Amino acid sequence: MPGPEALLALLAAPVLLALALVISGPWRLLDARVPLSLMQELERRQTDLSRLAAAARARDAPALPPGALxxxxxxxxxxxxLAGSGITKVVLRAAVSPGGEEIALKAVHWAGSDVSRCLQRYRHQEGCYRLASYKLLKEAVLLQSLDHPGVVKMRGQCYDRRLGLEMNVVTMLELGTPLEMIRLLQTPWEERFKICLELVELLYYLANSPLGSIALLDFQPRQFVIVNGLxxxxxxxxxxxxxxxxxxDEDCALEFPTKSFAFQCAAHGKCEGINEKRNLFNAYRYFFMYLLPHTAPFTLQPILAGILNATGDLRYGANETLRAFQKVxxxxxxxxxxxxxPSHLKEYIVLKGFRNKDTEDYKCWPSYSHLGCMISVHNAEEAADICSSHPQCxxxxxxxxxxxxxxxxxxxxxxxTDLIPGxxxxxxxxRPTASRGFL
Incomplete structure (x- = not known):
């Protein structure tokens, strides 16, 4: 199997063919030695990919913009x-000339478990590579079909099969930083609420996307990144x-490790709403439970508890959840x-014309500054109330x-003494304690 150097060489191949060419033909070039069961699996995935591409074309999905890579x-x-790797794909970080803009490159992970399991079963390298490539192609179609701030932007694509029968597919995306839940738990509540709100806005879009209701089957924090704060x-x-x-109705069960839900089978033979509800419960168990309640403003806690209960019991859909978040x-x-x-602001003297040293002072948690206690406030009155509650302030x-x-x-x-005039x-x-009685 190709090592890292060979993989980088494949990524640098200077030949561009449209994704439509990939969809329309390469699977048919496999030789007759491909095991029948592998060929059948490839054909099933080809059919799925063609269906998805046809649905995208029918809805006039936007093509890659001019200047795409x-x-x-x-x-x-x-x-x-190397930026990361999973069971199917490897993600590389690279700078593009001119300008040195950094992007993410996705390609098939030769050492990943998807390819490894396929090789153990079928002993056919090219067929197994193409089977794994299907996921990249499907993702490329989806990325070009979905237009939302919560979906990573596709910057370009590359298809190359000059090296014998081996096919190479690479997608180029905007680069983000991995979502670190432990770090998020240490941030102010306002920032954690922002993450949850953006997630709800994304799930509302996926429930009403141009391709229909979309379920994220592998819903994990690691599937998300932060790009320019989003x-x-x-x-x-x-x-x-x-x-x-x-x-x-028995066919419409939604099961999770700690909970299961039953849905009705609609007259048209579909478990209507199950994709939307799957996404919402995963958002509840991976995000809301940890990020919403901790250190939230006291008066907002009952509303947040209602959101947690309603999404944890799947009483809310994406629309109701979004409205609840917008209310908060x-x-x-x-x-x-x-x-x-009572306002504490009258207990303070206002001094103008100062600047501040960047030195350490007393800490509070959570804070926007690692040097001291920095908190967001609505106005000076709220700030005075907070300062009066801190003995050190x-x-x-x-x-x-x-x-x-x-x-x-x-x-x-x-x-x-950290204050400097000018x-x-x-x-x-x-104000000094003795003078407050004369106010």
Whole structure:
């Protein structure tokens, strides 16, 4: 099997053929020595791929944009390194000339378990490669058919079969960073809510996509990446674009390790809504359970608990879930979630014209800064309330920076010597305790 050097050589082949050519013909070039069962499996996947491509064409799926990358660009890639690998595909990180833009390259993983199992069973290298390539081709069709901020963008493709009968398929995608759940759990609630909201917006789109309701069959956090701060699904090779066929309600069971659900078999012989509900429960068990409740604002917790209960019991569909998330977002952005209580702002003196040293101060968790306590607030009154609740807090600074919701990033500090005259920051300093009684 090709090693890393041979794989890189294949990726650099400067020949570009349209994906339509791949779909229309290469499977038929296999020789007569291919085992019958392997040929039948290839034909089934070819039929599935052709059906999906026909559905995409019928809906006028957009082609790759002008300037899309091809095999010629692969010839000049630099800085190639391994970004990840799975049972079917290997993902490489590379810089494209000119400009040095970094992209992700996907190709068949020769050492992956998909190819290995196929070789053990059929002993036919080319047939097994083509069987694995099917997933890349299917993903390419889906990526060109789905247009949503939560779906990773396809930058180009390359098909090459100059080296004998061996076929090479490469897809080129925008590069993202892997989603790290442990790191996410350590971020402020607002950032975790953003991830969950973007996921719900994606699932709503998949439930109503141009290709029908789409189920992510291999739904795992590792299937997602962050691109320019946005959550995006990057693995679409293992999906279903059709609802499960059925003859009776018993055929419409949805089973998970800790829970199972029953659905009705619709008159047209499909388990209607099962794809949408599969995605939602997976979002609940992999994302919502961990990211939504922890350190959430107190007054929002009952609403979040309702979302968790409704998605965990599959009482909500994608539409209801999205509306619930939008309600939380509105309450949070508008400040309506804040409890009505006496203002602490009158206990602070306002000083203008300062700048701040980037030095360590007291910590709070979770914080937007590793140097000290930085929290987002709706306004100065909320900041004063927070500072008054921290024994260490002597003053706070509302910085010019804001979060994705427009909330103000505010630095809470204990050391007044970190303030330097001559800046444009406004500092709120606690009045001496003795003077508060004269307010």
């Amino acid at each position: 091809g095999c010629a660009e692969l010839h000049g890639v630099a800085g190639v390194s 959550l995006k699904v990057t693995d679409l090779d293992d999906v279903s674009t059709e609802e499960l066929p059925c003859k009776a 977002l509105h309450l949070y952005k508008s400040g309506l979630y804040l409890q009505k209580k 002597h003053h706070f600074i509302i910085t010019p920076r804001s979060t994705w919701t427009g909330r103000l990033l505010t630095l809470f500090q204990s050391n007044l 800046g444009n920051m406004v500092v709120y300093v606690k």
